[in-house]
Amino acid sequence: MDTKLQRVDFLIRYLIYRGYVSYNNPQKDLAEVMKSHYVTVSRALSGDENYLTDKFIERLNDSFGQPFNTQWILTGEGTKSGNCQEIGNIKNSTIGDIVAGDKTIDTPFEVYDAKMTAKDERIEQICRYYGDLLTEKDKRIERITKNAYERSKHHEKLEEEFLLQLKFLQQENKEFKDALLSLIKKSTK
Secondary structure (H helix, E strand, O other), X not given: OOXXXXXXXXXXXXXXXXXXXXXXXXXXXXXXXXXXXXXXXXXXXXXXXXOOOHHHHHHHHHHOOOOEOHHHHXXXXXXXXXXXXXXXXXXXXXXXXXXXXXXXXXXXXXXXXXXHHHHHHHHHHHHHHHHHHHHHHHHHHHHHHHHHHHHHHHHHHHHHHHHHHHHHHHHHHHHHHHHXXXXXHHHHO
């Protein structure tokens, strides 16, 4: 993780995974626990350097019992683990790295990160699927709308032709009526 924001995001994903904050609105939950303003938390998590300060990160990590090494979050240096107990040359943490000498062993935390990455990829895949589905639906709606418009134009043309024929028949009927009345008048004289 190259940036401070990525490491903070990692912490947030961990807090979501552990159920400390909600997936739907983690900023709200973080603001409550940290006793901070929602806007401050939101701006910090969006990467605004005026809000994503070292002090903010320390408060965030402290508010949840320092699950990570604050120095690692701030600089990327050292181990991820926080609240570790040191036994001989083995540092042990239930949520961080386990280091025996210079060998790093996979931990539940690294497994969690891999699962979150897989979940993120699955979410992106689902979003693409539904995005494609919506695009196809939009195209279908566009075709139906175009077809309906063309049909309405055709119906308008048929209506115009019908009205012209009706006027013609009415005119013919009037002429026939006038001729018939004229004949009746001539025959009655």
